[in-house]
Amino acid sequence: MNFKSIKTAITCLSLMAVAVVSMASEHDEHSSHEAKYAPATKKHSKILAKVDHSQFKILKQKFKSGDELTKACLTCHTNVNDDMHKSMHWTWQSKTNPDLGKDSLTINNYCISAGSGTDKACYDCHIGWDGKNGEINCLKCHSQTLMNWQEAIDDATAMEEEGDEESLEMAAEVREELHDSVVNIGAPNIENCGDCHFNGGGGDATKHGDLDTSLINVSKEVDVHMSPDGQDFTCQRCHTTVDHQIAGRKYNDPASLPKDHKSLIEDDHASKINCISCHSERPHDIKRLDDHAKTIACQTCHIPSLAPIYATNTKWDWSTAGKMKDGKPYKEYIKGLHHKAGYKSIKGTFTWKKDVIPDYMWYDGRFSNMTAKDKIVPGQPIYINRPLGTPHGKNSKIAPFKHHRTNQPYDTVNMTLLAPLLSTPEGYWTKFDWQKAFTLGQKSIGLPYSGKFDFTWTDSWYPTTHMVRPADQALSCIDCHAKDGRLTNVSDVYIPGDHGNKYLDIFGILLVLATILGVALHGLMRFIMSKKRKG
Amino acid sequence: MQRVLMYTRFERFWHWAQAFAIILLTITGFEVRGFFSLFGFDQAVRIHEITGISMIVLIVFAIFWHFTTGEWKQYVPTHKKLIDQVLYYMIGIFKGDKHPTHKDRNTKLNPLQRLVYLALKLTLFPPQIVLGLLYMFYYDLRPMLPEFLTLEVIANLHVLFAFIFAHFLVIHVYMTTTGETITTNVKAMITGYEDLEEHS
Structure with a gap:
């Protein structure tokens, strides 16, 4: 018996096994991946120092308009206005193509157009109190208690003007609710953003x-x-x-x-x-x-x-x-x-x-x-x-x-x-x-x-x-x-299992079928002829 | 009649391992192409890759074996009796004629087999292996590849060669029945031994 060939076969087998195992273990190689997330990337909203806005006298005023309220914010938050007016949340216009934007000629196939500020329903989502006229409504993004601030200001102001006791009492209630919302300030949360984007x-x-x-x-x-x-x-x-x-x-x-x-x-x-x-x-x-x-x-x-x-x-x-x-x-x-x-x-x-x-x-x-x-x-x-x-x-x-x-x-x-x-x-x-x-x-x-x-x-x-x-x-x-x-x-991408080449695949299948048919006929002929010879 | 060890243990191992690999590669390959569902796409890919790499290892050993044993000489083509051999399969075999060529330990292959196997080893295996590796490592090699060699081109060529392999496989399996008896050749490839007529 050929000892050499046994040895060769065993070596070959074991090498094949090594190849198989090394391929299979490709999966395990990276299994210490759990630490692949950058660890410092989790929550960050809590890093911001909270300032207790209810301490500020300027926010305790009886605001007669949204603009007045915003001006109070701006006394401390200086320069914010300039930043804000550059932001797309204010401009509603693309910086690179002025034709694009809700305040420009963009149309969609939902409510179609915002009509450059004329369509008031669309402009509900603009960050100004009255579209791009007047001040920004800071509360829209920063108040952690959402409410209809404009309505509250208008109602309270109207009731205060009436001046009777009952109206003043109701006005005071509205003012209190408004004040709670105005001083509950923070970085925008999902409800601020979602109010428009959802x-x-x-x-x-x-x-x-x-x-x-x-x-x-x-x-x-x-x-x-x-x-x-x-x-x-x-x-x-x-x-x-x-x-x-x-x-x-x-x-x-x-x-x-x-x-x-x-x-x-x-x-x-x-x-x-x-x-x-x-x-x-x-x-x-x-x-x-x-x-x-x-x-x-x-x-x-x-x-x-x-x-x-x-x-x-x-x-x-x-x-x-x-x-x-x-x-x-x-x-x-x-x-x-x-x-x-x-x-x-x-x-x-x-x-x-x-x-x-x-x-x-x-x-x-x-x-x-x-x-x-x-x-x-x-x-x-x-x-x-x-x-x-x-x-x-x-x-x-x-x-x-x-x-x-x-x-x-x-x-x-x-x-x-x-x-x-x-x-x-x-x-x-x-x-x-x-x-x-x-x-x-x-x-x-x-x-x-x-x-x-x-x-x-x-x-x-x-x-x-x-x-x-x-x-x-x-x-x-x-x-x-x-x-x-x-x-x-999807164009220009080959997806194995989905995209083939119709002609190649048909050609190949026909080739194999023709081969099977060919050898079957050859075998049948041999069988018949041998029967004849014997018969 | 003389009993001869026609195929050594390594040769038989090589033959059957390669046969198993080619059949498995054909089945899983056509599953990946989307012709049918058997192992499931992801398993088919996995089996195909592992089998492919294993076969490359096997072929490297087989090449080594051929050169160290000198068995490579069996594949040197000859035109002697080539036409006779072709005519035998076309005509003689039906009439019950004897094989036109003699088979022994040092001439295992008839002239037609020599030509076909040499062609197989030179023009079918190497491109198919290269295409398989290109397919497998496409995303690592892409920056080095010429632009026309897209994944689609590689895949289509790989499939084209696979069809030729399948075509060969059918003929090869059928041809095993053309020995002394229908099972002579298969038996020889399993046991290694074949009964040969004494050559005078």
């Missing part, structure tokens, strides 16, 4: 799909970062703020640039926070997943669905607005949904969806945005906004987006989308007169209206980045690596 598009959960009131005291299952049982972040933990300038995407300006994509371990003074800041560029235990992260945004796998708690608006048809019941506008709510209407006379028909699978696209952090002056081309899709990105580009990754479709009005002569005036006594929501709404709305943004309109379907996308789920809820391989998987429509 209600984008006209109501809770309507616009974004990843931002709604479910984030207040959210469970860890829905958002590991914001949950009190998770990291208990404030919004500013990631939306870092310097001199009242809040980090985040602003129209076509990315939230952060590649130079900001560094770990806090590398630079603990990094001004922009993103996933990499805490999780590093190689956060997984498995190399293959880290490789994926070179092409795919973290959000793609770690935010498997939009609107997990409250349904978000996916489709809106303005063309059906204006129907009346007994001569009156009405609303039809959908059973089982969190206060969502299927039809509203003032807005038209809505479709709402929970647990929406996002659209996936290449994205470099920028968006292209249509404005009210951009022409539409008949027969071509109208993209109100669209993520920008280059397949495999240096700054581009495949990211998730909420897709929204709307049938909205356009000018059939000028071929532009129309910005109707909706709120205020002359707006569509009161008069139900489209002609009037378009005339006033277009005038407010300084654009013409021909007098002729129709409705057309438009598409818009919103980036998905909030509501990051626990790791065990992330997408698994087969969500994408299967026929018609989640990324099937």
Whole structure:
């Protein structure tokens, strides 16, 4: 017997085993990864020294207007006004493209346009007491007790003017409530930010799909970062703020640039926070997943669905607005949904969806945005906004987006989308007169209206980045690596298991089938011929 | 008749390990391509990678074995009786003719086998292994790769070669039945021994 060959075979076997084991243990190599989070990156709101504002006499005044109240704030907080007026929360305009912004020519396919300050309902979310006229309302972001301050000031002032005992007593009560709110000051909490940002598009959960009131005291299952049982972040933990300038995407300006994509371990003074800041560029235990992260945004796998708690608006048809019941506008709510209407006379028909699978696209952090002056081309899709990105580009990754479709009005002569005036006594929501709404709305943004309109379907996308789920809820391989998987429509990327090459695959299968048929026939012939010879 | 040790223990181990690896690679590879679901995508990838790397190790040893034992000479192609061998498979085999070539310990392969196996070793295994490694380490190698060599191109070429392997596999398995009896060749590859006619 050949002893040498036994020895060789054993050596070979053991080497193969070593190869197998070393590959298998690739997983364990990084298992001491738990300490990969930068340790100093947790809560920070408590670092700020609390000042007891109730001690300040200047805040005990009987303010007659919001402006007066703000002036009291500014006596101590000097210079804040200059910072604030530069902030997009005040300007409502993009710094890099003046046509973009709610106070400019931007339109969307929800409530369409803010009408440069004329649409008062939209301007409720502006940080001024009266839009951009007058002072900033500091309380909007800094009071930890939300209330309608304007109404309180107006009511108290009116009752004080009446002067009778009962009115004065009631006024004093309102003043006390107001004072409590005015002195309960702090860094913005989730309710301050959410008051506007959770209600984008006209109501809770309507616009974004990843931002709604479910984030207040959210469970860890829905958002590991914001949950009190998770990291208990404030919004500013990631939306870092310097001199009242809040980090985040602003129209076509990315939230952060590649130079900001560094770990806090590398630079603990990094001004922009993103996933990499805490999780590093190689956060997984498995190399293959880290490789994926070179092409795919973290959000793609770690935010498997939009609107997990409250349904978000996916489709809106303005063309059906204006129907009346007994001569009156009405609303039809959908059973089982969190206060969502299927039809509203003032807005038209809505479709709402929970647990929406996002659209996936290449994205470099920028968006292209249509404005009210951009022409539409008949027969071509109208993209109100669209993520920008280059397949495999240096700054581009495949990211998730909420897709929204709307049938909205356009000018059939000028071929532009129309910005109707909706709120205020002359707006569509009161008069139900489209002609009037378009005339006033277009005038407010300084654009013409021909007098002729129709409705057309438009598409818009919103980036998905909030509501990051626990790791065990992330997408698994087969969500994408299967026929018609989640990324099937993403351009210029090869997804094993989904994308093949039809011609190659058919050629190959035919080749193998033909070979099987060939040898079968050959064998059959041999069998028949040998039978014949013997017979 | 003479009983001869045709295939040494290493050769048999090498043959069957490689056969097992190729079949496993074909099944898991086509699962990754999305043709069917058997192990599950992530397991299929894992098995495919581990098997692939193991086979490379095995091939390195086989190459070493071929050179140290001089067995590589068995693969030197010859045109002598090549046409006869082809004609035998096309015509003679049906008529019950004798094999046109003689088989012994030092000429294990007939002229057609020599040509096919040499082609296999030079034009099928090396590119398939290189493509497999490119596929596996694509994200590490990408900065060094020419632009046209995208993951899609690599994957498609890898699949093309896989089809050729599958094509070979079918013919190879069938050809084992063309020995003295249907099972002669398989038995020899299992036991190592084959009964050969005395050569005068």
